[in-house]
Amino acid sequence: MYNGSHVGPAFSVPEVRRTLLMIAIVNYDMGNLDSVARAFRQCGAEAVLTSNPEEIERAAGVVLPGVGFFDEAMRNLKEGGLDALLTRRALEERVPFLGICLGFQMFTKHSEEGDAPGLGWIDGVTRRFRFDDAEEPLKVPHMGWNELSPRKDSPLLEGIAPDSCFYFAHSYCVSCEQEDAVLATTSYGTEFVSAVARDNLFGVQFHPEKSHRAGLQMIANFIGMTRHA
Amino acid sequence: MLKVRVIPVLLLRGWGLEKSIRFDTPKYVGCPINAARVFNGKNVDELMLLDIVATREGRGPQLDVVRQIAEESFMPFTAGGGIRSVDMMWELLQAGADRVVINTAAIERPELVREGADRFGSQCIVVSIDARARRDGGDEVYTRAGTRPTGLDPVETALHMQAMGAGEILLTSIDRDGAMEGYDIPLVRQVADALHIPLIACGGAGSVGHLAEAVYNGHAAAVAAGAFFLFYGPRRTVLITYPTDEELRRAFRAEHVRIKDLAPVVDRAQARL
Numbered sequence: 292m293y294n295g296s297h298v299g300p301a302f303s304v305p306e307v308r309r310t311l312l313m314i315a316i317v318n319y320d321m322g323n324l325d326s327v328a329r330a331f332r333q334c335g336a337e338a339v340l341t342s343n344p345e346e347i348e349r350a351a352g353v354v355l356p357g358v359g360f361f362d363e364a365m366r367n368l369k370e371g372g373l374d375a376l377l378t379r380r381a382l383e384e385r386v387p388f389l390g391i392c393l394g395f396q397m398f399t400k401h402s403e404e405g406d407a408p409g410l411g412w413i414d415g416v417t418r419r420f421r422f423d424d425a426e427e428p429l430k431v432p433h434m435g436w437n438e439l440s441p442r443k444d445s446p447l448l449e450g451i452a453p454d455s456c457f458y459f460a461h462s463y464c465v466s467c468e469q470e471d472a473v474l475a476t477t478s479y480g481t482e483f484v485s486a487v488a489r490d491n492l493f494g495v496q497f498h499p500e501k502s503h504r505a506g507l508q509m510i511a512n513f514i515g516m517t518r519h520a
Numbered sequence: 521m522l523k524v525r526v527i528p529v530l531l532l533r534g535w536g537l538e539k540s541i542r543f544d545t546p547k548y549v550g551c552p553i554n555a556a557r558v559f560n561g562k563n564v565d566e567l568m569l570l571d572i573v574a575t576r577e578g579r580g581p582q583l584d585v586v587r588q589i590a591e592e593s594f595m596p597f598t599a600g601g602g603i604r605s606v607d608m609m610w611e612l613l614q615a616g617a618d619r620v621v622i623n624t625a626a627i628e629r630p631e632l633v634r635e636g637a638d639r640f641g642s643q644c645i646v647v648s649i650d651a652r653a654r655r656d657g658g659d660e661v662y663t664r665a666g667t668r669p670t671g672l673d674p675v676e677t678a679l680h681m682q683a684m685g686a687g688e689i690l691l692t693s694i695d696r697d698g699a700m701e702g703y704d705i706p707l708v709r710q711v712a713d714a715l716h717i718p719l720i721a722c723g724g725a726g727s728v729g730h731l732a733e734a735v736y737n738g739h740a741a742a743v744a745a746g747a748f749f750l751f752y753g754p755r756r757t758v759l760i761t762y763p764t765d766e767e768l769r770r771a772f773r774a775e776h777v778r779i780k781d782l783a784p785v786v787d788r789a790q791a792r793l
Binding site: 437 | 521522523524525561565566590591594595596597614616617618619638639641642643644687688692708715716717718741742
């Protein structure tokens with residue numbers, strides 16, 4: 292009978308010095324956001340899941356997570372007046388800012404998923420995967436573990452082995468006009484933008500909080516940037 | 521390249537895990553929290569937790585268990601059992617699940633799938649279909665933990681669920697469940713080929729070769745198993761295992777070369793490694 296005696300050590304967590312700087316994880320009622328906060332705490336950050344403008348104002352870093360529908364997400368952000376605040380923090384005050392999955396897609400100008408304009412921080416759009424004309428149509432959503440092809444160096448990728456896989460779950464993907472902002476691409480029928488990095492602005496299509504060790508390393512890297520910022 | 525997901529499925533009854541054979545003769549396996557911790561430590565691709573008595577007891581899955589598992593895992597975590605409403609999906613997501621599995625309620629009221637997909641996105645909604653072979657050939661969908669025949673055809677049902685917005689289908693062969701003798705490849709292939717959303721094959725895995733077979737002969741996008749990851753040896757001693765990256769890479773690569781070239785569904789006994 293299994294009695295728990297086989298419990299191995301939890302996998303080692305990248306070392307990050309405990310910081311007192313707070314990271315705001317923007318809570319706008321979209322999907323399982325708690326897991327993002329937990330992963331940040333696991334990596335040593337003081338992470339707060341919040342929709343409170345004051346807390347977002349004070350944060351040393353901001354994370355925009357999200358799972359769900361583009362339009363609903365944009366509407367929720369606007370209703371709380373958060374879109375303007377986030378834009379100021381990201382583009383003017385230049386705090387380290389990380390968008391995850393739908394949060395990353397919202398960086399673009401618009402998405403085929405809906406009619407609402409996106410935040411428009413990067414010169415790109417969010418499109419649906421389309422394989423109708425392909426000889427062997429791939430399945431949509433793109434679900435599971437896939438690799439990154441880095442296009443440039445970034446502190447976000449530091450210490451991450453080149454063959455590391457990350458967890459994806461999405462039907463829409465970003466195409467970016469701004470070549471120098473592309474941090475990594477991933478291949479799924481087509482080569483899509485799986486990560487961007489421009490100054491303080493980072494966006495990833497995959498879920499680092501669900502990507503075991505490599506994901507936690509990436510989160511630790513982001514936390515490191517909030518300390519140096 | 522997209523890796524094939526290999527997913528342990530844990531069956532929850534109360535606060536304990538069970539594993540059945542053909543959805544029957546359950547054996548107590550252990551504590552779900554400990555098991556999840558071990559799987560997290562083994563870097564599994566995804567973990568699935570299904571509350572198998574929730575529907576019968578007219579409730580949702582045990583949120584406390586979901587919460588405790590989510591609390592200490594950093595892997596994709598999918599849960600279900602007894603889900604009948606969007607509110608129940610929301611509670612489950614709030615408890616820490618990334619995706620929800622719907623079985624009985626999806627088949628009895630397919631609009632529920634649409635409602636869930638509209639609210640949380642298709643990638644969040646997994647519809648689970650349990651099928652059993654008919655005496656006169658073909659397969660039939662069963663609900664309520666395999667106790668109620670529906671008269672429905674698995675391919676038609678899967679297509680219907682896809683049209684309603686399901687992001688993925690978890691297809692379980694009741695006949696193969698727990699037997700560890702290989703997946704029902706013709707069934708898996710029939711359903712997978714009909715769909716444009718991914719299919720997770722479940723029921724029958726007993727070796728890494730079986731996993732590869734489901735992918736290359738069955739055209740499954742992902743593979744799930746229970747007994748294979750929980751039992752060891754002929755006496756089915758409980759021991760949690762998960763193939764290493766290297767084992768999986770080798771198996772999938774080897775099968776890719778050997779079986780893809782054979783194209784048609786090969787006899788299971790021949791294909792077994």
